[in-house]
Every structure is written in C-alpha cells, then in structure tokens.
Amino acid sequence: MGIPYYYSFRNLWTRRLTTILTASGMALVVFVFAATLMLAEGLRKTLVDTGSYDNVVVIRKSATSEVQSGVERQQASVIESQPEVAMGAAGRLLLAKELVVLINLPKRETGKPANVIIRGIGPASMWLRPQVRLVEGRMPRQGSAEVIAGASIAKRFKGGGLGETLRFGMRDWTVVGVFDAGSTGFSSEIWGDVDQLMQAFRRPVYSSVLFKLRDPGEFGRFKQRIENDPRLTVEAKRETRYYLDQSEAMSKFLTILGIALTIIFSLGAIIGAMITMFAAVANRIVEIGTLRALGFGQGSILVAFILESLFLGLLGGLVGLFFASFMQLVTISTMNWQSFAELAFSFTLTFEIAWKSLLFSLVMGFIGGVLPAFRAARMNIVDALRST
Amino acid sequence: MFIIKLIIRNAFRHKLRSFLTVLGVAIAILAFGLLRTLVGLWYLGVEQSSATRLVTRNAISLVFSLPISYKDRIRQIPGVKQISYGNWFGGIYIDEKNFFPNFAVEPRSYLELYPEFVLSPGERDAFIHDRRGAVAGRKLAAKYRWKVGDMITLKGTIFPGEWEFVLRGIYRGAQKSTDETQFFFNWEYLNETMKRTVPRRADQAGFYMIGVTKPELAAEVSQAVDSTFRNSLAETLTETEKAFQLSFVSMTEAIMIAIKIVSYVVIVIIMVVAANTMAMTARERIAEYATLKALGFGAGHIAGIVFGESIVIAMIGGGVGVLLTFPAAHWIETELSQFFPVFSVSPLTVYLDLLAALVIGVVASIFPTWRGATIRIADGLRRIG
Numbered sequence: 001m002g003i004p005y006y007y008s009f010r011n012l013w014t015r016r017l018t019t020i021l022t023a024s025g026m027a028l029v030v031f032v033f034a035a036t037l038m039l040a041e042g043l044r045k046t047l048v049d050t051g052s053y054d055n056v057v058v059i060r061k062s063a064t065s066e067v068q069s070g071v072e073r074q075q076a077s078v079i080e081s082q083p084e085v086a087m088g089a090a091g092r093l094l095l096a097k098e099l100v101v102l103i104n105l106p107k108r109e110t111g112k113p114a115n116v117i118i119r120g121i122g123p124a125s126m127w128l129r130p131q132v133r134l135v136e137g138r139m140p141r142q143g144s145a146e147v148i149a150g151a152s153i154a155k156r157f158k159g160g161g162l163g164e165t166l167r168f169g170m171r172d173w174t175v176v177g178v179f180d181a182g183s184t185g186f187s188s189e190i191w192g193d194v195d196q197l198m199q200a201f202r203r204p205v206y207s208s209v210l211f212k213l214r215d216p217g218e219f220g221r222f223k224q225r226i227e228n229d230p231r232l233t234v235e236a237k238r239e240t241r242y243y244l245d246q247s248e249a250m251s252k253f254l255t256i257l258g259i260a261l262t263i264i265f266s267l268g269a270i271i272g273a274m275i276t277m278f279a280a281v282a283n284r285i286v287e288i289g290t291l292r293a294l295g296f297g298q299g300s301i302l303v304a305f306i307l308e309s310l311f312l313g314l315l316g317g318l319v320g321l322f323f324a325s326f327m328q329l330v331t332i333s334t335m336n337w338q339s340f341a342e343l344a345f346s347f348t349l350t351f352e353i354a355w356k357s358l359l360f361s362l363v364m365g366f367i368g369g370v371l372p373a374f375r376a377a378r379m380n381i382v383d384a385l386r387s388t
Numbered sequence: 389m390f391i392i393k394l395i396i397r398n399a400f401r402h403k404l405r406s407f408l409t410v411l412g413v414a415i416a417i418l419a420f421g422l423l424r425t426l427v428g429l430w431y432l433g434v435e436q437s438s439a440t441r442l443v444t445r446n447a448i449s450l451v452f453s454l455p456i457s458y459k460d461r462i463r464q465i466p467g468v469k470q471i472s473y474g475n476w477f478g479g480i481y482i483d484e485k486n487f488f489p490n491f492a493v494e495p496r497s498y499l500e501l502y503p504e505f506v507l508s509p510g511e512r513d514a515f516i517h518d519r520r521g522a523v524a525g526r527k528l529a530a531k532y533r534w535k536v537g538d539m540i541t542l543k544g545t546i547f548p549g550e551w552e553f554v555l556r557g558i559y560r561g562a563q564k565s566t567d568e569t570q571f572f573f574n575w576e577y578l579n580e581t582m583k584r585t586v587p588r589r590a591d592q593a594g595f596y597m598i599g600v601t602k603p604e605l606a607a608e609v610s611q612a613v614d615s616t617f618r619n620s621l622a623e624t625l626t627e628t629e630k631a632f633q634l635s636f637v638s639m640t641e642a643i644m645i646a647i648k649i650v651s652y653v654v655i656v657i658i659m660v661v662a663a664n665t666m667a668m669t670a671r672e673r674i675a676e677y678a679t680l681k682a683l684g685f686g687a688g689h690i691a692g693i694v695f696g697e698s699i700v701i702a703m704i705g706g707g708v709g710v711l712l713t714f715p716a717a718h719w720i721e722t723e724l725s726q727f728f729p730v731f732s733v734s735p736l737t738v739y740l741d742l743l744a745a746l747v748i749g750v751v752a753s754i755f756p757t758w759r760g761a762t763i764r765i766a767d768g769l770r771r772i773g
Binding site: 017018021022024025028029032060061062063064067068101102103104112113114115168169170201202204233257261264265267268269271272274275276278279283332333334335340342 | 404405408409411412415416418419447448449450451452478480484543544545546548588619621623625635636638639640641642643646647650653654656657658660661663664665667668672755
C-alpha cells in the first residue's frame with residue numbers, strides 16, 4: 001500500500017519558509033529557461049513571418065543579404081521576363097525591383113544612432129507582402145520625396161512619425177504614412193519610391209528582385225534555369241528561406257547562450273532542492289521509522305519523498321512560468337549581425353515552451369530529490385526509531 | 389577566539405549540507421565571473437582604440453563609400469599627421485561559419501597607424517610590395533594552420549568573386565589584449581579588380597583612418613573634415629575610433645544588458661539557496677541558542693554566531709569560485725578561441741566576485757540572525773525538533 005500523496009504535500013506546507021525559498025530558487029531558473037526559449041521563438045517568428053512561401057527573392061550570387069547585393073537593371077529585366085512570374089489584375093506583373101540600403105538614424109529616447117533599412121519599393125511591393133498594412137496616412141506618391149515608416153520606426157526613431165521629416169541623400173523626406181507589419185521585420189523599415197531613392201543615393205543598381213510564383217511548385221525549375229543563365233550572376237531563394245538564413249547566427253547565439261545559462265543555473269537550483277530534501281529526511285527519521293514499522297514498504301517511502309520533491313519542482317515551475325508570461329509585454333531591439341540592421345522582436349510564449357518549462361522544473365525536482373529519497377528508503381527501522 | 393572556533397565548528401556540523409551550499413555558491417560565483425568577463429570583452433574593442441585615431445566614413449551609413457580623392461583633401465587639414473584607408477571586405481573562408489574580420493587596406497600607412505600590429509621588417513616589406521599579399525593575426529593563422537607563403541582564397545560577399553591572396557606575414561599583438569584574429573590585404577588588389585569588373589565601384593574607400601598629432605585636436609580635426617565635405621555628394625561623418633567602436637557595441641547593447649541582468653539573477657538564485665540553508669540551520673539549533681542565552685550570552689553574541697557561520701560558508705564558496713574562474717577562463721580561451729580570442733579575467737571581476745559572495749552571506753543570514761537574537765529563552769527550550 002502506498003503512502004497517501006497528501007502526506008508529501010502537507011510536509012511542504014509544514015515547512016513553509018524552506019519550501020518557499022527552494023521553490024523560488026527553482027522559479028528563477030525556470031523563468032530564465034522560459035525567457036530564453038521565448039526570446040529565440042520571438043526572433044524566429046519575426047523572421048519567418050516576414051517571408052511568404054510563394055515569393056522568390058533574387059539577389060546577387062554569394063551576397064548573403066539584400067544590403068550586400070546588387071542586381072543590374074538589365075539583369076532585373078531578364079528576371080522580369082521569366083514565365084514563372086505571376087500576373088495580377090489588369091495583366092500587371094507581381095514583381096518588384098527593390099533597393100535596400102542602410103541609413104543611420106538617431107533614436108528618439110537616447111539619441112543614439114542605429115542602422116535602419118530603407119527599402120525602395122515598386123507598385124507591386126505592397127501587394128506582394130499581404131502582412132503589411134497602412135494604418136495611418138497614405139502611400140507615397142511616385143516621383144516625390146515621400147516615404148512611409150514601419151510602426152516600430154515611427155515609435156522609436158527621431159523624425160519617423162507621421163508628418164515628420166527625415167534627412168538623407170541631400171534631401172528632406174516627408175513621412176506621409178505609417179504601416180503596420182505585425183511582428184515581422186518590415187516593421188523596422190522605411191519605404192519610399194525606388195527610383196527616387198536610387199537617385200538620392202546615387203546607386204544605379206537594384207538590390208533585389210522579389211516576385212510571386214505563378215505556381216509555387218515551379219521554384220526548382222526557375223532556380224535552376226536562372227542560376228545557369230550566362231547573362232545573370234544571381235541566386236534565387238524562397239522568401240521564407242531567405243529570412244530564415246538572415247536570423248541563423250542570431251538565433252544560434254541566443255540558443256547557445258540560453259542553454260549554457262540554464263545548465264549553470266539549474267545546477268544551483270538542484271543543489272538547493274537537494275539541501276532541502278536532505279533536511280526533510282533528516283528531520284523526520286523517527287517518522288520514517290514509524291511508517292516503516294507500520295508496514296509501509298521501502299518503495300512507498302521512496303515514492304513519497306520523490307513526490308514531495310516533484311511537488312516542489314512543479315511549484316517552482318508554475319511560479320517561474322507565471323512571471324515569464326509577463327515577458328511577452330517586452331520588446332527587444334538589437335542589431336542583426338547578418339544584415340547590420342536594427343531589428344525589433346518580442347518574447348513569445350508558445351504551448352511547447354510552457355510544457356518544456358514545466359517538464360524541466362519536474363526534472364530538477366526529481367534530480368534534487370532522488371538521493372535524499374534513497375537515503376530515507378534505505379534507513380534501518382530499529383536505528384530510525386531509536387534516534388531522537 | 390572561542391566564538392570564531394564555535395562559528396567554524398558550526399559551519400561544518402552538517403558536512404553534506406555545508407558542502408552542497410559551498411558548491412552552490414562556488415558555481416554561482418564562477419558563472420558570475422565568467423559572465424562579467426564576457427560583458428567586458430564586448431567593450432574590449434572600445435578600450436583598445438587609440439585616442440589619436442579618427443575614423444571617417446560616409447554620413448549616410450556604413451554601406452556607402454567615399455571617393456579616394458578625399459585622401460589628399462583630408463591630409464591638408466591642420467592637425468592631420470597620417471592618413472590611411474580601406475574597405476570592409478566581408479569575405480568568407482571556405483564556409484560561412486569560419487568568420488573572421490577581413491579588410492582591404494593601404495598597407496604602408498595602415499601599419500604605421502596601427503603600431504600594435506607587430507610584423508618583422510621582412511614580412512612587412514613583403515606585404516607592402518606584393519599586390520596580392522595579405523597579413524593574418526597569430527591566432528587566426530594558428531587556427532587554420534596557415535604559414536607564410538600559403539595561398540588563401542576568400543569568397544567575396546560584397547565584392548563578388550573568388551579572391552586569392554598570398555600570406556606574406558603573421559602579425560603579433562603588441563599587448564596581450566590586441567586582437568590577433570584579423571586579416572587584411574592590399575587595397576590595390578581590390579581596386580584594380582574593381583576597375584576591370586565594376587568600374588563604378590573603383591576608387592572608393594569604405595573608411596579613412598586619420599592619425600592626429602595630439603589627442604586634444606581630435607574634436608577639432610573631425611569637425612574640420614566633416615565641414616570640408618558638407619553638401620557634397622558624399623558627406624562624411626568623422627568620429628574618434630572609440631566612438632566608432634562604441635556605436636557598434638551600442639547597437640547590440642540590449643543583449644549585453646540581458647547578460648548583465650542574468651549575471652545578477654544567478655547571484656539571487658544562490659542567495660535563496662544559502663538563505664534556505666541558514667534558515668534550516670537556525671531552526672534546528674533554536675534550543676541551543678536558548679541554552680546559550682540561559683547561560684548568559686547576549687543577543688549580540690548569538691547573532692554573531694549565526695551571522696559568522698553564514699559568512700564563512702559564503703566566503704569559502706566565493707573563494708573556490710574565484711579559484712575555478714581562472715582555469716575555466718583559460719579553457720574558454722583555448723577551446724573557444726574563434727568566439728573569444730581573448731578571455732582574461734580582470735582584477736575588478738575578482739573583487740566583484742568576492743563582494744557578491746559577501747552579499748550572499750549577509751543576505752542569507754538576515755532572517756536566521758534576527759530569529760536567533762530575538763528568541764525567548766522559554767520558547768526556545770520548550771521547542772522540540
């Protein structure tokens with residue numbers, strides 16, 4: 001017969017201070033564990049949502065990002081004439097020849113400069129990115145010095161708000177609209193007419209060509225043909241793949257950092273749980289002896305103490321997760337090393353992260369409790385009863 | 389004397405518990421020290437930069453270049469002693485994960501401006517005179533087992549193509565903290581190739597490095613440079629090397645702040661663990677404290693015993709942690725040299741480590757000390773277990 005589970009539970013309640021201290025140590029570890037996973041997830045979500053599967057980005061061969069790339073006008077026309085490019089209403093091609101450059105803008109709060117992506121867009125650019133919506137103002141008129149800014153730029157950078165002006169390329173540019181692109185990377189960009197921007201930056205080449213595939217399955221054929229075309233020195237990637245590659249270094253860094261920190265921290269918390277459980281066993285030697293004398297087996301004692309430790313872990317896990325969920329309100333902005341541009345992303349909690357965190361807290365509780373539980377189970381009945 | 393003996397005896401009464409607590413504190417202090425060192429490294433480039441060097445780049449942003457004709461105009465500005473120029477090349481060696489910084493620079497003036505990159509006179513001449521010559525840092529060369537005279541091929545990301553270089557020298561850092569993982573090659577090679585392949589990108593320098601005669605002139609010279617080119621097609625932004633490095637560091641500041649916060653969180657976690665140990669210890673010994681009080685020892689004495697025990701445990705853990713930091717840092721430096729070419733623990737970090745251990749000891753003992761000092765004799769003696 002097993003010892004009732006509330007025996008374990010009530011033991012925790014009896015020694016409240018110790019329970020609270022141990023559980024809060026674990027809660028902090030779970031908090032860090034969950035927060036790093038949430039950060040990596042937020043980054044991944046931001047960059048994956050940025051692209052769509054049917055879209056193809058064409059950049060210069062061996063360039064790793066649009067900023068480094070250059071596609072000559074003539075090459076862009078060759079790509080434009082490929083049969084795989086989808087056709088929209090009124091026979092217009094769903095293709096945009098774009099310019100992507102970085103400019104240095106000061107932040108509103110600190111005045112510190114950061115690199116911001118400026119994208120020269122064509123008429124189809126907005127259409128190709130359904131996740132981008134204009135929320136305030138209007139679209140820039142073609143041929144004028146007008147730009148629209150992403151929501152996160154409008155909020156955080158000087159001169160980025162509606163009606164304000166930005167100065168670059170020897171001209172003043174009026175922000176005539178603000179667009180919202182959800183949690184995607186576009187929210188950290190500024191868009192303007194591609195021909196005006198090429199003129200202003202004295203850059204006679206496009207950075208990339210973006211288009212929608214007529215049929216998503218035709219990508220392989222298109223890629224092969226275009227990369228073997230002797231007139232072209234370009235590389236084609238699906239838009240989803242392109243943005244995933246952009247975040248690779250950053251997400252790897254965050255993951256490694258997160259794992260390293262979690263391992264070190266969990267060692268601390270496991271030691272804490274072990275101290276608590278050893279003390280719990282030491283304080284109850286007579287009690288354990290009595291239970292054994294009453295006929296509870298070694299197995300039941302073992303289970304009771306492991307259960308107590310698991311409760312402890314679960315408590316810490318729930319508290320840690322509770323506080324970690326508030327991190328969803330925080331947005332981190334940092335420089336992405338691969339594009340050298342400012343990128344804002346937030347902590348994202350998923351169901352998977354939640355159960356991983358709870359499982360992790362249970363594992364910590366188990367490892368902390370297993371040695372003390374064995375000590376309790378292997379106690380000699382007579383010795384245990386005799387001790388005072 | 390008696391009280392110190394009592395404290396030390398008490399600290400090791402529960403050997404297993406004390407050992408686990410000391411271990412916990414040691415791990416926390418080790419982690420804290422390593423994280424602090426990591427944050428320090430981030431700012432290392434800033435600290436290494438010289439006060440007499442300025443960087444001039446295109447005002448729009450780093451991706452825009454400046455005409456090479458600016459060189460002579462900058463040289464005429466009073467206060468300018470030397471000038472060199474170069475481009476960030478961003479080449480890839482075999483695979484993208486083999487990252488190291490690589491630049492195209494004008495060799496003669498660049499080496500004059502950077503005396504911390506030490507080359508033998510023979511290597512130096514060979515590098516200057518070979519148009520395809522390149523120089524690599526000692527650690528970088530050791531990592532890929534390059535020897536002087538080897539052919540090295542980089543794949544250009546900003547400048548397309550396969551670029552072949554002949555390694556003409558391996559530089560050593562003048563100081564221990566000088567970055568020995570850089571790679572630079574003759575700017576003429578880049579420029580000549582660009583003239584042939586993409587003429588509009590030829591005769592362009594990504595940045596100018598300016599050596600000023602006196603550090604006090606830095607602000608004046610940078611203003612003079614920028615006003616020379618105001619309202620031109622390529623406006624410039626000139627700042628000290630330190631400010632330039634800092635602008636990079638500040639863009640990734642969010643991550644560094646997170647690491648800093650985390651380094652304190654680990655201390656808090658272990659504080660909780662240590663507080664738990666002390667709380668348990670005090671609870672078990674309530675009867676003892678009451679007995680001591682009954683014998684006539686004052687509240688201050690009891691408090692001192694509990695407090696002292698906590699400090700002893702925390703400081704032993706802190707000491708072990710500090711001792712472990714050095715071999716750990718050495719291991720990181722040798723095994724992970726691609727990420728952390730230099731990983732040296734500063735004296736400040738050691739002081740912070742010990743301070744953190746002290747704080748752990750003090751905080752952990754607050755509640756038990758108060759409990760021990762204020763316990764009423766009758767209550768304490770009456771209590772069982």
